[in-house]
Amino acid sequence: MTAQTAEQRELTAVIGLEVHVQLETATKIFCGCSTDAGDEEEPNTRTCPVCLGLPGALPVLNEGAVEAAVKIGKALGSAIPEETRFHRKNYYYPDLPKNFQITQYDAPICDGGELEFSVDGERRAVGIQRAHLEEDPGSLTHAGGSIDTADYTLIDYNRAGTPLMEIVTAPDFRSASEARAFLAKLTEVLEYLGVFDVTRNGSLRVDANLSIVDAADVDEDGHIDEATLESANRTEVKNISSHKGAEKALAYEETRQKNAIQRGREVEQETRHWDESRGITVSMRSKEAEKDYRYFTEADLPPLRVSGWKDEIEIPELPDARRERFGEEYGLDAESAAKLTSTKQVADFYERIAGSFDPETAATWVADNLLGELNYRDMEITDIEGRLDEFARLVELVDTDEITVKNAEEIVLRRMLDDDLGPDEIVETEDLGKTDSDAVATAVEEAIEENPGAVDDYHAGEGGALNFLVGQVMAKTQGSADPGTVNELLREQLDE
Numbered sequence: 365m366t367a368q369t370a371e372q373r374e375l376t377a378v379i380g381l382e383v384h385v386q387l388e389t390a391t392k393i394f395c396g397c398s399t400d401a402g403d404e405e406e407p408n409t410r411t412c413p414v415c416l417g418l419p420g421a422l423p424v425l426n427e428g429a430v431e432a433a434v435k436i437g438k439a440l441g442s443a444i445p446e447e448t449r450f451h452r453k454n455y456y457y458p459d460l461p462k463n464f465q466i467t468q469y470d471a472p473i474c475d476g477g478e479l480e481f482s483v484d485g486e487r488r489a490v491g492i493q494r495a496h497l498e499e500d501p502g503s504l505t506h507a508g509g510s511i512d513t514a515d516y517t518l519i520d521y522n523r524a525g526t527p528l529m530e531i532v533t534a535p536d537f538r539s540a541s542e543a544r545a546f547l548a549k550l551t552e553v554l555e556y557l558g559v560f561d562v563t564r565n566g567s568l569r570v571d572a573n574l575s576i577v578d579a580a581d582v583d584e585d586g587h588i589d590e591a592t593l594e595s596a597n598r599t600e601v602k603n604i605s606s607h608k609g610a611e612k613a614l615a616y617e618e619t620r621q622k623n624a625i626q627r628g629r630e631v632e633q634e635t636r637h638w639d640e641s642r643g644i645t646v647s648m649r650s651k652e653a654e655k656d657y658r659y660f661t662e663a664d665l666p667p668l669r670v671s672g673w674k675d676e677i678e679i680p681e682l683p684d685a686r687r688e689r690f691g692e693e694y695g696l697d698a699e700s701a702a703k704l705t706s707t708k709q710v711a712d713f714y715e716r717i718a719g720s721f722d723p724e725t726a727a728t729w730v731a732d733n734l735l736g737e738l739n740y741r742d743m744e745i746t747d748i749e750g751r752l753d754e755f756a757r758l759v760e761l762v763d764t765d766e767i768t769v770k771n772a773e774e775i776v777l778r779r780m781l782d783d784d785l786g787p788d789e790i791v792e793t794e795d796l797g798k799t800d801s802d803a804v805a806t807a808v809e810e811a812i813e814e815n816p817g818a819v820d821d822y823h824a825g826e827g828g829a830l831n832f833l834v835g836q837v838m839a840k841t842q843g844s845a846d847p848g849t850v851n852e853l854l855r856e857q858l859d860e
């Protein structure tokens with residue numbers, strides 16, 4: 365170290381992510397076994413000679429997994445090479461009975477790219493180095509908890525062979541919160557593409573590497589030269605399974621490494637395990653060098669050529685583009701547009717009713733009322749997927765003035781969600797149909813006739829008198845009249 369002491373050094377974290385996502389295909393990547401883990405399924409029931417790695421069983425590539433991979437590449441702006449290959453990554457561990465994992469080594473299906481996202485109100489773009497297809501191993505359960513103390517280990521190959529996409533970013537993140545914001549955006553994009561289900565257990569797994577460099581080594585554009593990065597020892601943190609977990613694990617690791625450096629100690633280059641329950645990272649084992657995996661070409665699978673086909677694979681409008689269009693086309697502010705494009709299902713539903721009714725009314729109903737009530741019940745729009753016609757009908761009832769906004773929000777919408785009833789049924793049983801204008805006019809006349817004292821008070825300028833009369837009319841109409849209209853009608857009559 366030079367003249368500066370350790371305490372004076374200003375330090376910066378350098379973070380890169382390897383994100384493993386399960387692709388939503390009906391069958392596994394190299395065999396016909398289902399990927400659908402039913403509720404409480406028995407272990408080792410979705411298996412066959414291929415995913416059990418029996419001798420002589422040959423893999424056949426799933427077209428659906430390739431299609432999903434191409435969609436991801438297009439969304440991330442990756443180059444999709446004319447020809448790619450599969451490789452064997454050799455390692456001995458019981459979760460893979462073949463003793464190798466089929467993956468893509470030096471010929472990934474997606475090469476390069478970037479993803480833009482917002483963090484703390486600022487736009488950031490992070491480079492994607494590559495994204496490749498591979499198979500998921502089986503899952504191990506160590507009886508009695510940890511691998512060190514277990515008497516035995518149970519192996520379930522139901523998961524083995526589930527198609528995975530590993531997305532590797534450039535070391536472009538400078539903070540844990542950036543990594544979290546990126547993962548949220550990536551998830552959103554993958555869900556828009558229809559290739560990923562974030563609610564599926566274990567569908568997202570993240571390995572993160574983090575090292576600490578001198579802040580002075582980062583140039584104005586946020587770049588760090590290769591040599592500086594190479595010379596900094598980094599740790600790889602495994603076992604992260606959520607956006608929030610990634611942020612916590614990286615914040616912990618950043619503090620741990622900075623503390624070591626500031627005390628003049630060297631950070632050890634190692635693999636660490638994120639212990640979610642304790643909120644710490646712990647040392648696992650020294651990291652295998654790449655050469656230990658003895659990668660070589662998977663001879664049982666021919667080279668994969670997607671050059672002609674890839675142009676036919678279409679991707680939908682992605683969240684950023686849709687957000688912008690919602691602002692322009694429907695005149696929505698940024699906050700509403702963001703809420704309404706948070707998932708593809710929400711955006712699709714909004715567009716459906718924005719086409720039939722006033723776009724702003726539709727926005728309030730979807731972004732504030734519906735999403736608010738769903739959120740309160742810990743539900744998602746996918747939970748009411750089969751009932752969207754009913755919710756559109758509710759907006760229609762409000763838009764055509766058949767029920768009051770208040771009743772629609774406070775009674776109809778809530779009962780629809782709580783009691784699984786349709787809007788018309790609720791309006792009828794609760795007698796919420798808006799009183800027609802004649803009935804309101806009659807109620808106004810009656811209220812004036814029956815309350816001469818209040819009328820005198822009104823003329824004497826007493827503020828509360830009008831409210832009292834409005835209340836009388838509302839009572840006569842069982843709350844179904846619009847208070848604004850009642851107010852207006854009363855003034856008209858009283859001021860004559």
Ligand SMILES: [Zn+2]
Pocket residue numbers: 392395396397410411412413414415416525
């Ligand atoms: Zn199988």
